[in-house]
Amino acid sequence: MSFFKVISEVHPRGLGYAILSLIIENTDIVYLIVDTEEEKEVLGEILLELKEQFEARRSFSSSLKLRDFKVLTADEYYSNWEEYAGKRLIFVKLDRNLKSPPLDKLALFIESMWRVRSRDPIRRIALHMVDLLLALDVAKEHYKYLRELMASEAKEEDPKKKKDLLKAIDRKRKELISMLEKRFSRREDIDLTYELISFLVDKKIIE
Amino acid sequence: MSGKKSSISLKKFEQRIHQVYAASPWVDREELINKILKTLKRLKLSEDDVKELVDMLGDFSVDEITKKLRERGIIFSPMDLWTLLERLRADGYVRVITTKSPKPISAEVEAKVMSVVEEAIPPEERPVEVPALPSEVESVLSKIPVPEVPSESIQAATTVVGEPAAMVQMIPPELQEKISIVRETKIVERYFAINEYLKAVAILPREGNIILLSMYRDVNVADAEVAAASTTIVYHASQVSGNTDLGDLKEIIVDSDLGYLVLARLPGELVLVALFSADVTIGLMIRDFMGLKNEITEILSSL
Numbered sequence: 001m002s003f004f005k006v007i008s009e010v011h012p013r014g015l016g017y018a019i020l021s022l023i024i025e026n027t028d029i030v031y032l033i034v035d036t037e038e039e040k041e042v043l044g045e046i047l048l049e050l051k052e053q054f055e056a057r058r059s060f061s062s063s064l065k066l067r068d069f070k071v072l073t074a075d076e077y078y079s080n081w082e083e084y085a086g087k088r089l090i091f092v093k094l095d096r097n098l099k100s101p102p103l104d105k106l107a108l109f110i111e112s113m114w115r116v117r118s119r120d121p122i123r124r125i126a127l128h129m130v131d132l133l134l135a136l137d138v139a140k141e142h143y144k145y146l147r148e149l150m151a152s153e154a155k156e157e158d159p160k161k162k163k164d165l166l167k168a169i170d171r172k173r174k175e176l177i178s179m180l181e182k183r184f185s186r187r188e189d190i191d192l193t194y195e196l197i198s199f200l201v202d203k204k205i206i207e
Numbered sequence: 208m209s210g211k212k213s214s215i216s217l218k219k220f221e222q223r224i225h226q227v228y229a230a231s232p233w234v235d236r237e238e239l240i241n242k243i244l245k246t247l248k249r250l251k252l253s254e255d256d257v258k259e260l261v262d263m264l265g266d267f268s269v270d271e272i273t274k275k276l277r278e279r280g281i282i283f284s285p286m287d288l289w290t291l292l293e294r295l296r297a298d299g300y301v302r303v304i305t306t307k308s309p310k311p312i313s314a315e316v317e318a319k320v321m322s323v324v325e326e327a328i329p330p331e332e333r334p335v336e337v338p339a340l341p342s343e344v345e346s347v348l349s350k351i352p353v354p355e356v357p358s359e360s361i362q363a364a365t366t367v368v369g370e371p372a373a374m375v376q377m378i379p380p381e382l383q384e385k386i387s388i389v390r391e392t393k394i395v396e397r398y399f400a401i402n403e404y405l406k407a408v409a410i411l412p413r414e415g416n417i418i419l420l421s422m423y424r425d426v427n428v429a430d431a432e433v434a435a436a437s438t439t440i441v442y443h444a445s446q447v448s449g450n451t452d453l454g455d456l457k458e459i460i461v462d463s464d465l466g467y468l469v470l471a472r473l474p475g476e477l478v479l480v481a482l483f484s485a486d487v488t489i490g491l492m493i494r495d496f497m498g499l500k501n502e503i504t505e506i507l508s509s510l
Contacts, residue, residue: 024232078218085225085308095302100233203232 003121006042007114010034013096016106018043019050019129022066023196026205027088029068033077034092042122043092044071049126057130062137063206102199105192132193135183139197140206142176147201216509220502221392222306224273224285228292229265229304236261242300246291256281268307274401282491284498285397312396319421320390378417382475385507386410386419394502395422402495404487406466410503413438413476426482433468437480441470458496460489469496474507 007015014034021030032047034040051066058064077084109128113121149172153165180190200206230239243257252260259279263272269292273285295301389395395408399422407423415438445456461468467483469492479500483492 075215078215078222081218081222081306082308085306087305089303089305091303095296097297097299098233098302099231099299102233199232 003042003046004114004117006039007110009036010039010043010092011096011107012110012114013103013107014092015043015046015110015125016103017096017098018047018090018092019125020100020103020106021088021090022047022050022069023064023133024199024203024205025067025088025090026203027067029070030088030090031077031084032069032071032090032092033074034071035074037073039092040071040073046122046125047071049122050129053126053130054133057134059134059137063140064133064137064200066133102192102195105188105195108188109192131183132189132196135180135193136197136200139176139180139193140201142172142179143194143197143201146172146176217388217392217506220506220509221309223289224270224397225268225306225309226289226292226303227265227268227305227307228296228301230261230301231299234300239295239300242295242298243291246294252281264301265304270397271307277401282488282494284494285401286498286501287494312393312400316396316399316422316424318390318423319418320386378412378419382419385475389503389506390420392502392506394499394506395420398495398499399424402483402487402491404484404492405481405495406484407480407482408499409434409437409480410473411438411478411480413442413478415439415478419477423482433480437468437470438478441472441478444470445472458493458500460492467492469493471496471500473500473504477507479503 010018018032021032032043034043047069051069054066077089110125113125118124146169149165149169153162153169156162156165177190177194180193184190184193230236239261240254240257243260244252244254247257256276256279259281260272260276263275267275269285269289273283273288276283276288292301296303389410398408399405406426407421409418409422410420411418411434415434418434440459440461441456444459448454448456456472458469458471461470464485466485467487469481469483471479473479481496481499483496
C-alpha cells in the first residue's frame with residue numbers, strides 16, 4: 001500500500017499525532033496502534049526515516065531527542081493488551097482529533113504533501129520535521145530567557161521596572177520570531193516551532 | 208477467522224474499562240470542566256463532582272475512577288464513565304495514554320451456567336377416597352370388555368419429553384458461546400464487586416425453562432417460579448409498551464418489602480433478571496442495572 005493510500009486511511013492528523021508523540025511524550029518508548037499491517041509498515045517507515053535523519057543531523061550537545069517507538073496493529077495490541085499495561089500508548093486513529101494547535105499545523109503540512117502528491121513524500125516529511133526539530137534546539141535558550149523575563153514581570157510590583165520588563169519581553173519575543181523567520185518562510189512552520197518549544201520547555205520535557 | 212475476530216472484540220471489550228484517559232495537554236482545566244458539564248445531560252453531576260473526576264484523569268483507569276467516585280457518593284457505572292470519556296475523546300478533549308493491569312475481582316458469587324430450572328417440589332398427593340359404586344353399576348361395568356390398545360401408542364405416550372440434559376442440548380451452540388463469553392468477561396462479577404446490594408443476576412430464554420446464566424450471593428433467583436414469572440412479565444410488558452406507543456421497554460422494577468427484582472429484555476429473545484436488596488437506592492440500582500444490561504447487550508449483539 002502506498003504512502004498516499006495509507007494517509008487517506010489514517011489522515012494527515014493521524015500521522016501528525018504519531019510524529020508529535022515522538023517529540024512530546026515524556027517516556028522512553030511509545031507504542032503506536034494502527035488498524036492494518038499496511039498502515040503499520042508505512043507509518044514505521046516514516047517514523048524510522050525521521051529518527052535516522054534527526055540522529056544524523058542533530059548537534060552533539062542537543063538535549064532534544066526523539067522517543068523510540070514500536071508500531072502495532074490493533075489485533076497485535078488487543079490480543080495481548082495486558083502486556084502493554086503501563087506503557088505509553090498512541091492510538092493513531094482514535095486520538096487524532098486531539099485538541100492541539102501544534103497538531104493542527106503539523107497536519108496542515110502533511111496534508112499539503114498528500115494533496116499535491118509530492119515526490120518522495122516520506123523523505124520530504126522527515127527532512128522538514130528535522131529542520132523544525134533543529135530549530136527547536138536553537139530556539140530553546142531564547143524561549144527559556146523569555147520565560148524568565150515573563151516570570152519576573154509577573155512578580156514585579158514597581159510600575160517602572162514592570163514597564164521595562166514588558167519592553168524586554170517584547171524585544172526578546174521579536175528576536176525569537178525573527179530567528180525563526182530566517183529559517184522558515186511559511187508562517188505555519190514558525191508558529192509550530194514556537195508552540196512546540198513553549199510546550200517542551202513549560203512541561204520540562206527538555207531542560 | 209471469525210473466532211479470532213470475536214476473541215479480539217472480547218479483548219477490546221475487556222480492555223476498555225482499564226484504559227487511562229488524560230486531558231489533552233493543550234486543553235485548559237476549566238474548559239474541560241465546562242465541556243463535561245455540557246456533555247452530561249441525563250447524569251446530574253455538580254461542578255465539584257466534575258472537578259473530582261477531572262483531577263483523576265491521567266492517573267486512574269475507568270474502573271478505578273468509577274470506584275473512587277462511588278466512595279464519594281457519586282453514582283456512575285463503568286459504562287456511564289466510559290461512554291462520557293469516549294464522547295470527550297471523539298471531540299479531542301481527552302485521549303487514552305495507557306492502561307492499568309486488571310486486578311482480580313474480589314466479589315464472591317456462586318454461579319450456574321446452562322442449568323435446567325429447579326422445579327418447586329409439588330406437595331405430596333394424598334389418595335382421594337371415592338365412595339364405592341352401587342353393586343348394580345359394578346355388575347354392568349364388569350361385563351364391558353376392556354379395549355385392546357396397540358403397544359406402539361403406549362410407547363409413544365410414555366416417552367419423557369424435556370429431560371434436563373436434552374433441554375440444555377437444545378440451546379443453540381452460538382448462544383452457548385455468547386453466554387460463556389459473558390461469563391469470561393466477568394461483567395456480572397464486576398457489578399457484584401461495585402454494588403453490594405446486588406444479590407443475584409440471571410439470564411433466561413423467553414421460555415424460562417433453562418437458566419443460561421445465574422450468579423448469586425446469599426440468595427438464588429434461578430428457580431422455576433421466578434424464571435417463568437420473569438419471562439412472562441417482560442414479554443407482556445414489552446407488548447404493552449409497544450401497543451401503547453410508549454417506545455421500547457427499558458426495564459421493569461418489581462418493588463417488594465425485602466428487595467427489588469429488576470427485569471429487562473436482551474437481544475435474541477433473552478431476559479435479564481437482577482435482584483437487589485431493599486436498602487439499595489433506586490438511582491444506584493437503575494444505573495447499575497442499565498450498565499449491566501448495556502454491556503451484556505453489546506456482547507450478545509457483537510458476536
